[in-house]
Amino acid sequence: MSGLKLYSVSDGPPSLAVKMVLEVLKVPYENIEVDFVAGEHISEEYAKKNPQREIPVLEDNGFFLSESNAILQYLAEKHKNRSIYPEDVQERARVNQRLCFNLSTYYRSILDHIILPMFYDYQRTPQTEKKLQIALSAFNSYLERDGFKYAASDNLTIADLQLVTATLCLEAVNFDFTQFQKITKWYETFKAENEKLWAIAKVGMLELRHFNTNPPDLSHLKHPVHPVRKV
Template identity: 30%
Template sequence: MKLYFHPMSGNSRRVLLVATHLDVPLERVLVDLPRGEQRGEAHLGRNPNGKVPVLDDDGFILWESRAIMAYLADKTPGQTLLPTDAQGRADVNRWLFWCAMHMAPAASIIVFENFVKPLTGGQTDAAEVARGEALFAQHAPLLDAHLASRTWVAQERLTLADFSLAAAFALAGPARLPLGGYANIQAWRERVQALDAWKRTEPSAPRG
């Protein structure tokens, strides 16, 4: 299987976390985002959205990071990251969809303004940072309260939900994500960051 990715992409990171945890071998193919390779004809042929990651499994092309996460889990016998029973699976999916709709978009605005733009010579838009921080403040308390009595996000064990959300916070430090007031999220992040999969997928950049 080939994974078209970029190491600083949170969407790529969540797929790498799952593949690494499950020992799924992937041929990594770099898509040079700063140079705009994602908008080139070749990559648009793989993903018309012009984004990473994209999985190529012997001609089966799959984009959307959380769909790839689930696909890798489904192809791995004996895995425990994605339940096979209907209720357990729905519980994990609930958090995958919540992350995609709420938490990750809020974090992404701040990451783009405070980390990506300065890295690529752009100028931070204070109004956009404020918008991202407002969205972050709207959604982070829900996750923090949920984690108050839990070690992991779903099913009382490590699941795709943890990797999905942790990847959204991967650049928390350099992007200055406002996590300081959320002790339960911070403690949970420390647990995720202690995992071998996290350490083995760490990009060459300031840690969050």
């Protein structure tokens, strides 16, 4: 065992992205499931690993790293994989831009419209859907403008891992995005060409599908940020 530990949640898109990069890199690690429903992520003990109390966290022989983008970059750098994280300055910049776009806009809009209402006292509204449609349109335009098979290159990169795990949230709730033809083609290409990676991601997608119709009871928690749904 490498001494690598991943504190993750089985249906969390950022956790799934990190699990996929570890599969790509063939790095052994210990997966430690954080009990989200029990509130382990907001405990003082977990805060020692990540003061933001968010999941996932990577522990590499006593070195703690949060923020899934940073984790993906760190692992690709450490294991010198220039295919999923190119060395060329412009190619890498494009990957980094897609990672930033996902965090600030794409996954952000999916989080607000799809994920948060599953677990907390948030509503899906015309405004949250409008923001999601804008994000989808932007991503579709990136794919159309640059003409790559994948999100930032003709090869799979760490950007795809984040964007795929965001997109699977739409599939989980049967949100129709087929009008965005470039996204649809990219998403199906990822599934067809990366069966082992999709097998990891699909587990989370199916769990989210379950939670969408069977929301967990979190009323016992006092979350520091999100309003808890009253049951």
